[in-house]
Amino acid sequence: MLLTLVFFFNFLREILQETMSADEEHHRESWTMFGNEVEKVELDVIRNQQMLRTRVDKMDLRRKVFRLSQRSPDFPVPLRAHMVWEGMTVKLSCTVQGCPPPKVTCVERQVGIGPHQTSAPTSPKSPICLISSYLIHTFPLKSECLSSLLALELQPEAQFDSTFSPTWAKEGTSFTLQCTFTNPLLPFQQDVSWFRDGVQLHQSSSTDITTCDNKATITIGTAHKEYEGFYTAKLRTRDGVQEHKSFVYIKDASAAALGGPASPLAVQVSDVNRDYIFLTWQPPSADGASPVEGYIGQDEWVRCNVHIQKACHFPVFGLKDRTLYRFRVRAVNQAGAGRPSKATEDVLTGDPLEHTRTTGMLSTLSTFEISDRLVPLPPTDVHACEVSDSYVVLRWTEPEPRGREPLTFYVEQSLAGQTSWGLASMDVVVSSPRFPVFGLVKEKQYCFRVRSVNKYGVSDPSEPSAPVSLAKPQAVPAPPPSVMAVRDTDTSVLLQWEEPTDKNGILGYYLYYSEAGKQDWKTVNNKPVVKTRFTVHGLKTRREYVFRVKSVSRAGNSRYSDESRPIMVKSAINVPSAPSAISLLLCSGSEMVLGWRAPSCHGGSPVQGYYLDQREKGTETWREVNVKPAKKRQFKVSNLICGHFYHFRVFAANLAGVGKPSDASEAFLCEKWTMPQPGEKRLFGAAVGRSAV
Missing domain, CATH: 2.60.40.10 (Immunoglobulins)
Structure with missing residues (x-):
């Protein structure tokens, strides 16, 4: 019995201990969970406080920015001036800023214009219209700001009006070239530039360049043969650069002695040292009464060579160190020495390697x-x-x-x-x-x-040079073959020839002409022509001429080439220029009747017919309209699609061939015309008498 009670009490004690342990653990877990929940709530409160503070700060910042941005309206990009053609659609734009956002109203001559309204521009004096002044008014709430005035004024750009033609000047004299313009030069057109053979000319003691409102001139104070060539005037326009080019001939001055040769040209100095320079030049085109025998060089003007130099190069020796020199050359024949060439620029002798x-x-x-x-x-x-x-x-x-x-x-x-x-x-x-x-x-x-x-x-002597001997006299080049003259205008002829077989050392060509049967030969150019074709100006209309050519080198000029066949000076036949002003005369919905203006130049032969091309708007491919040429300046184009837009261009043709195409027409809408044709009138008789209706 006692053992049973002890066992029972022990069992109760274990149960009680286990129960107390379980209660303790449960209590502990409850407190842990309560602590975690409190921590979460605290974190949420902190996060909400931060978000609220951020929102309040942003709202405060917005209020400050709004207060700072309160200002009157402004135009960062104002209206600008426009020059437009009559009938064009004009789009005006500007940028407006302000706070609060302003309301914008466009005003023409103090009359309000809505966003979809238009104003018809008029100008009684010119096809280019003068758009009235426009004002931009802004209305931000109760404040008002007036923009700057925009005036679309008429400012036509200048174009070439009258230009200079081929010009002849005598050696040693001055000459002036002049261009006039259709309108006064705009500010961006003031820098009219002049070129000679592609090299730009600038203001100098010998060159005077003047540009005024509607005229540009260039004056060369003293003409030399080196100044012969193509002179070009270039005018800047909105579409690019316009240019006019013409040739200026420099004729020989009177000979220094009767029958003496002309002056050499293009005297150049090279290999400058302390007491030595090397001279080169080009022979003159006119030998005088006898062939040129040689040349003499001069420096300030002391003769450099004792013996006449036959070739067009010579070493000048015995000069002073660090001294300025100028050089010129004279040609010599049996009649004596000719006129001196143009002097070189000042040359300073010195050691070229002194700085190194x-x-x-x-x-x-x-x-x-x-x-x-x-x-x-x-x-x-x-x-x-x-x-x-x-x-x-x-x-x-x-x-x-x-x-x-x-x-x-x-x-x-x-x-x-x-x-x-x-x-x-x-x-x-x-x-x-x-x-x-x-x-x-x-x-x-x-x-x-x-x-x-x-x-x-x-010092001791240097090592000897390799054996050297004098060279053989340099042979003059052969004359160019196949000289042929082709008609150009009523006063000019295009001359062409071929290069000689051996063209080494050739500097260019001299050209000569004479009336057929007279043998009165005259020089065309006094500066060698580099290319193998040249337009000879200044000839008499309906006179026959023959031509011949010489090759030019440092060894001298070649003999004359064979004469060309005689040619009568008159206009050649060329293809006509492009027609213009294509217009739509009638449209039936599938056919269009077009008209255009005749070419401004028929090329010396009457226009035989016209060819048309067409393409739809938005495409790039042109399609031939007619195979047979149209005889009149009107043509009906068939097989068109109603509602489509078409572009057209026209070619003119004569005996020489088909000319260049006209500019593409505007896009014509293929749509049947419902109005009466222009010019259509009806005649009604009200009464009939013996002498009146």
Whole structure:
């Protein structure tokens, strides 16, 4: 019994303990859940407070921005001026800003215009209309702002009116070219530019360029042969650039001696050194009474060459260092020396490598070597850079290191294969690494060597050059073949020819003309023509002419080419220009009757007919309308689709062929006309008498 009670009490105690443990755990879990829920509620409260504060801040910011944005209306992009054609649709636009948003009203001449209303522009003086002034009024609530006035004023741009034709000027005189314009030049058209053979001309002491309201001129103070060529005036327009081009001929001035040659041209200076330059030029077109035998050069105006130089190049030697020189050339024939050429620009002699030269001894030399080598080193790379039939130009490289002292040179020469050397420079002081040697014997070979000289002494000789001999006289080029004249206008002829087989060294061509059967030859151009075709102006209408051509090179001019066939000067037959002003005369719904204006130029032959092309609006492909030419300036186009828009263009044709197409017409709507045809009238008789109806 006792054991049973003990067991029972123990069992109760375990049950009680388990119950208390379960209650404790439940109580603990309840408190944990309660703590988590409280934390969640706290987080939600904090989040809502932050959102509320953000919203309040945004609303406050909006109120501040709204207060700051309160201002009167403004036009950041105002109305601008327009120039329009009569009948065009004009769209005016501007940008308006303000707070609160303003209301906009367009006013013409103080009369309100609604958003879909139009105002009919009128102008009694011109097809270009003068649009009335427009005002933009803004009404933000109770405030009002008036925009700036917009005036669409008539400002027609200038076009070429009268232009200069081919012009002739005498060498040494002045000439003026002038263009006039249809209207005063607009501000963006003031810079009328002038060109000669594609090179723009600028204001200078010899060139005067003037542009005023409706006229542009250019004056050349002293005409030289170098100024011959195509002169072009360029005018800027809204669509691009318009230009007018014409040729200016420079005729020879009177000869210095009776029968003497004309002046050479294009004298150029190259290879400038301390005491040496190289001259080149082009031979004149007119030899005078006898062929040109050679040339003499002059510097300020002292003769440079003792003997006449046959070719158009010459080395000038013995000049002063750092001195300005100008050069000109005269041609010589049996009658004597001709007129001098145009002088070159000022040329300053000097050392071209002075800015790159290292002065003093090399830093690698020791003190003993510097004191022991005060005498200069010999030059290197001695060779002939220019070989003619009368001289040889030697060239070499100065020694390196060169030293600080001024350096000159001795030039020695010897026959090839011999050991005896003679002084070629004689008493001439050679300051440049260039030296021309004259007086050599033809068909013999020479070797040359050079010594450097300074105040301390003379260097050892350089290595000898390769054997050099005088060149054979340069042959003049062959004349151009196949000279042919083609009709151009009533006073001009297009001359064409072919290049010679050997065209090396050819600088251009001189042209000559004479009336058929008279052999009175006259020069066309005094500046060589580079191309193989040229339009000869200034001829007499219905006179027959023959032409011939010379090739030009540094060796001189070729003989004359064979004469062209005689040609009578009169207008050639060309294709006609394009028709214009295509208009719609009648439309039946599937057919259109078109009319147009005749070409402004028929090309020297009457217009034989017209061809039409058509295309639908929005397409790019043109379709042929008629195979047979239309004889009249009206044509009925069939097989059209009602309700479609069509563009048309017209070609004119004559004996020379079909000309260029006209501009495309405006888009014509294929729709049956219901109104009476223009000009249609009906006649009614009210009474009939002996002499009246």
